[in-house]
Amino acid sequence: MEHLIAPIAKELNISVNQIKSTLALLEEGNTVPFIARYRKEMTGGLDEEQIRVISEKYEYQAALTKRKEDVARLIETQGKLTDEIKAQLAACTKLSQIEDIYRPYQQKRKTRATDAVAKGLKPFAEWMLTLPKQGNVENEAAKYLNEKVTTAEEALQGARDILAEMASDDLEIRKKLQDSMNNYGKIVTKEKKKHEDERKVYKMYYDFTSRVISIPNHCIMAMDRAEKEKVITVSIQFDEQYCINWAIRRFTKNRESIVKEQIEMAVTDGIKRLAIPSIENTIRAELSERAQKSSIDVFSMNLERLLLQPPMKNKTILGFDPAFRTGCKLAVIDKTGKMLTVSVIYPHQPNARVQEAKRILLDLCTRYPIDIIAIGNGTASRESEKFVAEFIRENKLNIAFTMVSEAGASVYSASKLAREEFPDLHVEQRSAISIARRILDPLAELIKIDPQSIGVGQYQHDLPASQLKQRLDFVVSKAVNLVGVNVNTASPELLKNVSGLSAASAKSIVDYRDSNGGISSRKELIKIPKIGAKSFQQAAGFLRIEDGSEILDRTSIHPESYDAAYHVLKELTVDPQQIGSLQAQEKAAGADREQLMKVCGLDEYTLNDILEAIAAPLRDYRDSYDAPLLRSDILEMEDLKVNEKLEGTVRNVVDFGAFVDIGMHEDGLVHISNMSKEKFSHPSEIVSVGDIITVWVKKIDEEKQKVQLTMLEP
Known part of the structure; x- marks a missing residue:
């Protein structure tokens, strides 16, 4: 295990013990959010991203080690495993390097070389490698004529085919080619004569050159897509002749020989026909993999910030889903997200019933204490924004408006979940409710939508679907657990993303609270079907009960630390009912932490979390980010x-x-x-x-x- 961990520790600049502890916790079935929040003393305070990376890199190192062992065993069965090959395998840091070592020994499909070997020409090729100085090549070739090889030229061609494949499989030659392409090569794209790119989306890549080593990831993604759509051709240009000459010297050892010309022909053929296309494909694949990883990183980072946008708490919001022909759908929601009413207006062409639209909107603003109008950013959004700004100005209303991304709103509106929530509403009306809820509580609303439909990535449709889904699911889980959820109001969609819970246990919680009029304490969770001891341990700290019988249930303190928390409160002389008060904040800020750690038997991380919860029991992680920008007028x-x-x-x-x-x-x-x-x-x-x-x-x-x-x- 040590040899797998050491490279990860070096790469991430953390200790081997931190990685060992993290892997042990994961092996025990602990979730990443639980480890990051409640096992900091064991991991040295690693966050969710670091824990995820450790897990991924350990899996890669394990796969790398297994492949090294498999290749060593396969070569050994042929009786060709040497100390040199063992050392080469041990030095490999990528799977592609292992495959290059194995290449000369693996069972090949039918090739020109295998065909020549089958015809009995391998000894002829091996004779050429002895670099004879005297004799006649044609006379030597005549020795290998048979019913399958009828002329000397056929024998020479077969021997050259065998040598060509040997050159292509040669590890040092492949390294030389890879180094030349990677470090000195250029990616060159050319426009195809016939293609479909009427809007010139890929015009930049009709004639484009970039060094392989420094090409930006977004350029790789764009080129890959343009090539797939048959708009351009892509190649890697480098000093081929330099590499061919180097390879010829490797085979001829700079000696004069009667077979020098044959070897030169064979090596040139092997590099041009076999090695270069193979290595170019490998490099292109590695570039694409790098670019896709970067795109997934960008997508997940953007999604996380979108999910963690601060909620507009205690606001009555009017959701405005713009459209031209079918009218703008309106929905008013109260401070809890409950729908109050829906309506439709036609302020734009082709109907343009502007005055009627203003009357309906004014009636809604008079009947309900609307604070903000949330306008979806789709079709007719800016026309709708102009209409709303004019309406607010004309009526001198103290109402702001903001633009809201409506990506995925139509996906949610047509979903089974939306139909169950609003069975009597049209799809567009549900969409207006979703738009309003996206600023009331972005996390609670966006959690209902497939992350891939939210539209905050780049080239997302070109990314490996399973990798993207896995990463985005991780981001959703991370966001939900960073914020925590109110167990008595959270939707099943929110609950199922809580550490330790599943769709089944989330439904069980909702059924239980519906039947029992709510959940009064975290202890009560253990009574709920499908919540076992492990689920309770993983989930309890992230499930909040704001008006329950236990004051600490409203905080992020885990039940396993309640005794310690009460000990800290006692030492601080803070009444439990006073947590969150100015007095509690002052006492927590001025605490002698070294003394508390000794007296209460706590580690630094757990004590800091307890003190933070005592000072701000209902702190919302999202409050540290910028709230939506509210406007009262528009820009032309x-x-x-x-x-x-x-x-x-x-x-x-x-x-x-x-x-x-x-x-x-x-x-x-x-x-x-x-x-x-x-x-x-x-x-x-x-x-x-x-x-x-x-x-x-x-x-x-x-x-x-x-x-x-x-x-x-x-």
Whole structure:
């Protein structure tokens, strides 16, 4: 196990013991959120991402070790395993390197070389490798003529085919080619004569060159897609002749020989016909894998920030789902997310019943104490935003509006879950409710939608589906457990993502609370069917009971630490009923932590968590992020001036920059080059989805209705 862990520790810059403890906890069936929150003393405070990476890298190291053992065994069965091969296998850090070592020994499908061997020409090829100085090659070839090989040229061709495959399989030659392509090669793309790219989506790649070693991930993704759609061809160009000459010298050892010309022909053929296409495919696959991993990282990071947007607590919200022909669907929800009413208006063409629309909207604003109008950002969104801004201004209402991403709203609205929740409503009306709820409590609403439908990634349809799903499911689980859930109000969709729970146990909790009028304490959870001791241990700390019989049930303190928490409260002379008060905050802040650790027998991590919970029992992790940007007026393209200062919301972060909603029809792009004067490697180091940022207008393209932005003050 030690040899598997050491490379991971070095790569992640953490101790071997931290990895051992983490793997042991995972082996015992503990979830990542539980380990990250309640076993910090064992992992040295590793977070969810570090634990996930440890698990993934350990699995890869285990697979690498198993493949090394398998290849060594397979070579040994042929009686060809040497100390040199053992050392080469031991040094491998990638599966592709192991396959290159195994290549000369693996059973091959029928090739020109295997065909030549079957015809009895292997001894002839081996004779050539002795580099004879005297004699006649044709005369030697004549010795190998038989019913399958009828001419000297056929014998020579067969021997060259065998030598060509040997050159292609040679480990050092393959390393040389790989090094040349990776470090000195260029990716070159060319436009195909006939293709379907009417909108010139891939115009940048019609004639594009980039060094292999430094090509950006988003360029790889774009090229892969353009190649798949048969718009371009992609190749790697490098100094082939240098590598061929190097390989020839390796085979001829710079000696003069009567077979030198034959060997030169064979090696050249082996490299051009066999090795280069094979290695180019490997490098292209590794580049694609790297780019896909980066895209999955970006997608998961964006999704996490979207899920963790701060809720607009205690607000009555009107959801506004824009459309032209079919009308704009409206839905009012109260401060708990309960639907109060639905309606429809037709403020836009082709119907354009503007005054009637304003009357209906005013009636809703008069009947209900609406604080915010949440407008979906789909079709007719900016026209609807203009209509709403004008309506608020005309009626002098103290109401703000905000744009809300409606990605996935239609998916939810047509789902079984939405039909069960609102069986009497149309799909569009359900969508308006979803849009409103997305700012009341983004996590609780977005959890109902397949993460892949939320639309905060790049090239998501080109990513390996299973890897993407696994990673996004992890992000959803991480977000839910970071925030915690109210066990008496959470939906089954929210509950099933809690550490230690499943869809079945989540339904069991909902059924139990419906039958018993609620759950009054965490202890009561153990009575619920499908909640065993392990499930209780993993889930209890993330399930909150705000008005229960046990005051600590409202906090993030785990029941296993209640005795210790009461001991801390006693030492601080804080009454349990006072947790969260100003006095409790002051006592927690001024505590002698070293003394408390000794007296209460606690480790540093658990004590810090207890003190934090005593000071802020209902703290919401999401409050540290920017709340949605509320507006009361709109921005038109003609209003904009170059160098004008604006505030906007980051909607999506990608490899080449960030898209920012500044209130225009289309989001503006801040290119990576316009983000910071400091050195950084990815836009995610500068901004995140949901951030409210200051930008300046860099360029206005009125024809395309696009705006380029900069975060660098002019």
